[in-house]
Amino acid sequence: MIQPVAVIGAGPFGLSTAAHIKARGIPVRVFGDPMVSWRGHMPAGMLLKSTPAASTIGAPQPGHTLADYCAAAGIPRLATDEDIIPVETFTSYGEWFQRELVPDLERVRVVSVGRHPGGGFEVELESGELFPARAVVVATGLSGLSHLPPELAAAAADGPAPTGPVSHSSQHHDLTRFAGKELIVVGAGQSALETAALAAEAGARVRVVARRRVGFGAPPWHQPRLRPESPFGRAWSLWALSHYPHPYRYLPAHTRHYLARRVLGPLGAWWLRDRFEGKVRVEEIDRVMGAEAPDGTPVLTVRTRTGATGRLPADHVIAATGYRVDIGAMGFLGHGIRSRLAVSRGTPKLGPGYVSSVPGLYFTGLPAAASYGPVMRFVCGTGFASPRLTKHLVAAHG
Known part of the structure; x- marks a missing residue:
């Protein structure tokens, strides 16, 4: 056989x-x-x-x-x-x-x-x-493969869970459970921004906490016309990575890992901007220093862009921190x-x-x-x- x-x-x-x-x-x-x-x-x-x-x-x-x-x-x-x-x-x-x-x-x-x-x-x-x-x-x-940064893990002693103080974005199908709640979403990519917008539309009071500037891609009609098309947009680099990945594995290891993570990295879709801006608060920080939930209610400790330390309470924290x-x-x-x-x-x-x-x-x-x-x-x-x-x-x- x-x-x-x-x-x-x-x-x-x-x-x-x-x-x-x-x-x-x-x-x-x-x-x-x-x-x-x-x-x-x-x-x-x-x-x-x-x-x-x-x-x-x-x-x-x-x-x-x-x-x-x-x-x-x-x-x-x-x-x-x-x-x-x-x-x-x-x-x-x-x-x-x-x-x-x-x-x-x-x-x-x-x-x-x-x-x-x-x-x-x-x-x-x-x-x-x-x-x-x-x-x-x-x-x-x-x-x-969902990734929970160690800074958030302290508030999720038994691991991330939708009913606990901290969860991962992959654990949520129905965001209506957060209606009327204070919700923090950690991250700056499409998953974070769309999760935040959907939760806000479901009635949650949402704040995005991000280490980088929240941004959105350009709509198709604003894409450069004199560059080759790829499934991801018009740019020579995107065209090469899309159609000719064969040589990629010969690059130095640090370059391969960096490009795999950063190319087409954290950025909201062009069509999400109108649903997000003015509906979701954004807190741009230097880093999340830790999290705790002694009574089941999470509090993030963050370092602000000015170097000060701040505490951000919420009813729940969603880590949209990738894989x-x-x-x-x-x-x-x-x-x-x-x-x-x-x-x-x-x-x-x-x-x-x-x-x-x-x-x-x-x-x-x-x-x-x-x-x-x-x-x-x-x-x-x-x-x-x-x-x-x-x-x-x-x-x-x-």
Whole structure:
């Protein structure tokens, strides 16, 4: 019996990779809850910052773009840079993509991946099933990677929680629970600013606390016209990072990590400005020095831009502080595998075709950003990653 490839994760990168592997006639088993992060860990009413061009999931054949889904679903076509995508529409698109191209998805959790005595890997499922796999693709998205700065952790002794004093932005789907409450949102990126705007619209009194100036991108009609287009805007650097990520992994490590984090970094979408300004207070600070919640009510201690120390009380604090890749947090990878993985600042070092230092073990999506650039933080990265990963897998394990 031919051993299958195991794909762990059913978000855009997992579904795209699985569709490409299936199209090459290779047995594949795909595990996860389709689009779970988008459906359960994004706030209701959220709009995507990315344009339609940056929001199509890479497929091995035509007919499965976001515009194709809109046509099939009978909803207005989303195609231009001025079209804004509701998260509910994008989630439905991903679920449609799954039904069309990965219909045999298994909605079961992978609990461990280890080496198989006969070569390859041994995968254990939550159901108790054990099976051998010739290769494993890790495409678990943002799951388990939410980042809570240590300065805020002291006020969340049992970890961030929606019902505790401090939470992470990924833990909120319904922001109406904060109606009438004093809410602090820590961060300056799209997640922070949109969470703040949605909470204010739900009736909360919201203050954004940020270490950098809060800003918003330029609308499409103000983008420079004499530069090449990319899914992220018109600029030579964005064009190169979007279409030619191949050389990225040869850059010095500090440069790769810096660019993966900072390119298209903290900035609100152009369409969010009118919903934010005048509705949300902004406190620009030098840094958060600490947090406490002795009676269950959080208080931030901050250093202001003038060097003074201030205390900011609230009913709840949301940390919109992003995600950090950490191989150590991927508990389903057995110790034997993790100990053999070459890593850089917690992220796997990937070679050609997205393969790790453990032959047959591949990573795609956010964990690949430090090796292939910031395009891997966005859905459109599937169009680059999936065919190249599949090509390498076929050559090495076909």
